[in-house]
């Protein structure tokens with residue numbers, strides 16, 4: 001018989017997680033004011049809130065921690081990171097930062113001014129936050145197909161080149177400091193971007209004299225999808241694909257908590273010396289000296305090793321197959337989600353599941369609470385609580401999609417855990433007709449309300 005697939009690693013250290021009863025969870029979620037962010041991790045059995053900084057490091061990464069050089073300036077750990085970024089990501093200049101949004105902060109402090117335009121394919125929320133904070137405008141140029149959850153496309157996270165060119169034609173080049181291409185497209189459901197689209201986006205940017213920034217939080221997962229789905233790449237290694245993909249960009253911002261599989265860290269990389277010098281000032285001011293920038297030496301070592309390991313096929317294959325495995329279980333049970341399964345997460349389509357809960361009572365949040373009550377699983381709402389109020393009218397915004405994201409940490413859970421998640425989803429789905437009431441807000445902050453919002457069951 002054919003030898004089945006299995007993980008490309010074995011386990012050397014384990015961490016106990018805690019089961020609980022439904023009665024306990026009812027108590028805990030009430031005490032947390034029905035906000036999943038307010039639960040203690042010990043009250044959660046399987047935590048799929050995020051895949052950011054929640055992965056398991058390898059033995060090689062842990063050994064790198066012990067060899068960290070904590071010198072203030074010129075540490076060998078920085079050199080290791082610099083070498084890895086140059087070799088794997090093709091960028092000769094790198095500034096370490098404490099995480100991805102810090103890289104955005106340094107870059108945009110040096111380049112953006114009020115009224116600027118930054119087009120992209122669904123900017124990630126911190127990216128958009130840093131753009132809008134500077135009174136610049138993030139223009140979304142994602143392909144329309146990305147918002148149709150049932151459409152199966154191999155590269156559903158792509159840039160719409162017509163929308164992008166319209167933007168380039170509408171505004172003078174001086175007003176567009178860069179264009180951001182996010183790979184994979186997190187906001188659109190962890191959907192990848194093809195090499196053709198990366199190349200053509202780069203060509204279009206350069207035709208108009210605009211630098212291309214890649215937001216590379218999940219660059220390795222994107223390279224995996226290119227290898228598996230795009231003609232001409234099946235026989236290329238992930239590292240070859242990564243090099244080609246990133247060679248089209250002028251700037252890279254990186255949240256190392258994702259595809260470099262470390263618990264904390266990030267970097268800003270570029271080719272242009274002048275830009276590097278501009279950014280250096282903000283890096284020194286906000287992050288730290290240029291050879292550590294908000295990171296420990298040991299963490300830079302682990303990051304350098306993570307970049308190397310996680311651009312190997314077997315690691316990515318294990319990870320992405322696990323997400324797809326969860327998707328296939330949900331298919332079996334008929335539970336609707338954003339198709340096809342993304343690289344890092346499954347996005348349950350809450351509107352199609354809880355059809356009796358009115359949108360004013362937060363459909364995706366209600367689904368998140370039900371899933372927690374069912375089996376102690378913590379996902380995250382990507383719906384109208386996250387969408388927040390309209391800054392002008394103060395009214396709640398109701399986005400087209402109400403999604404519950406189940407983000408799978410790297411190398412952390414087994415497929416048995418995926419079975420538990422899928423079964424819990426099925427149970428909630430099977431009793432969906434009986435779920436008719438959602439929640440109402442009792443307290444909220446004026447910005448980023450989802451982290452701290454308090455709710456109670458609707459009457």
Ligand SMILES: *Cc1c(COP(=O)(O)O)cnc(C)c1O
Pocket residue numbers: 052099100101102124126127182186215217218254255256257258265266
């Ligand atoms: C997580 C993420 C960021 C921000 O990184 P942090 O490390 O969380 O600050 C930026 N872009 C994308 C696509 C991300 O997924």
